[in-house]
Amino acid sequence: MLDMNPIYERSRTAIVRPARSGDGEAVRAIRNHAVEHSTALWTHAVQSPAQGTAWLAAHLERGSAFVAEVGGEVAGFAVYGPWRELDGYRHTVEDSVYVSEDRQGLGIGSALLAALIASAREAGHHVMIAGIEAGNSGSIRLHERFGFHHAGTVREVGTKFGRWLDLTIMRLPLS
Numbered sequence: 001m002l003d004m005n006p007i008y009e010r011s012r013t014a015i016v017r018p019a020r021s022g023d024g025e026a027v028r029a030i031r032n033h034a035v036e037h038s039t040a041l042w043t044h045a046v047q048s049p050a051q052g053t054a055w056l057a058a059h060l061e062r063g064s065a066f067v068a069e070v071g072g073e074v075a076g077f078a079v080y081g082p083w084r085e086l087d088g089y090r091h092t093v094e095d096s097v098y099v100s101e102d103r104q105g106l107g108i109g110s111a112l113l114a115a116l117i118a119s120a121r122e123a124g125h126h127v128m129i130a131g132i133e134a135g136n137s138g139s140i141r142l143h144e145r146f147g148f149h150h151a152g153t154v155r156e157v158g159t160k161f162g163r164w165l166d167l168t169i170m171r172l173p174l175s
């Protein structure tokens with residue numbers, strides 16, 4: 001029962017559902033905002049409409065993308081994909097969760113991550129990894145809340161906005 005969980009209670013106006021191709025532009029806008037204004041994504045390269053469509057299409061094929069809708073508008077998205085490309089890593093996936101800036105802190109990220117974890121479990125994956133900029137306390141708290149454990153922090157492996165970035169790895173067993 002979703003309403004018994006306080007996190008879902010706070011996000012009761014959000015509906016989480018599998019993403020569709022028609023969500024491409026809304027997802028791209030949320031992702032590009034994070035690229036331009038935050039260290040959540042370690043790149044300055046915003047996606048063009050064509051790149052956004054191709055990026056989402058890969059997730060739609062796998063069934064590994066979800067969106068949260070509030071009042072009919074996409075307010076956030078979550079995806080999982082291969083953690084690393086070599087086939088020996090095939091039972092491990094990495095998640096990404098993004099909520100539009102004006103809707104953060106309302107439980108939407110939690111609702112998205114819950115759906116993502118359930119979907120990855122159902123698909124038979126073994127471990128979910130989150131790679132988070134070490135100073136991103138919101139994302140670290142979100143993942144802790146779902147049982148992810150800190151697997152370590154790798155110092156100064158990225159750079160953006162003229163400074164070094166540390167990567168915190170968090171791990172959730174799925175099976």
Ligand SMILES: CC(C)(COP(=O)(O)OP(=O)(O)OC[C@H]1O[C@@H](n2cnc3c(N)ncnc32)[C@H](O)[C@@H]1OP(=O)(O)O)[C@@H](O)C(=O)NCCC(=O)NCCS
Nearest residue numbers: 040097098099104105106107108109110137138139141142
């Ligand atoms: C990180 C993010 C996905 C969390 O989603 P959200 O909808 O804001 O989070 P929720 O409202 O579901 O809150 C989940 C938990 O995180 C905590 N949290 C959320 N934002 C926080 C912040 N800025 N600082 C500290 N804790 C925060 C909440 O308090 C809650 O913990 P609690 O249950 O102990 O109170 C969202 O803030 C976001 O999109 N941030 C920008 C992009 C990003 O950093 N994505 C993750 C990349 S790894």
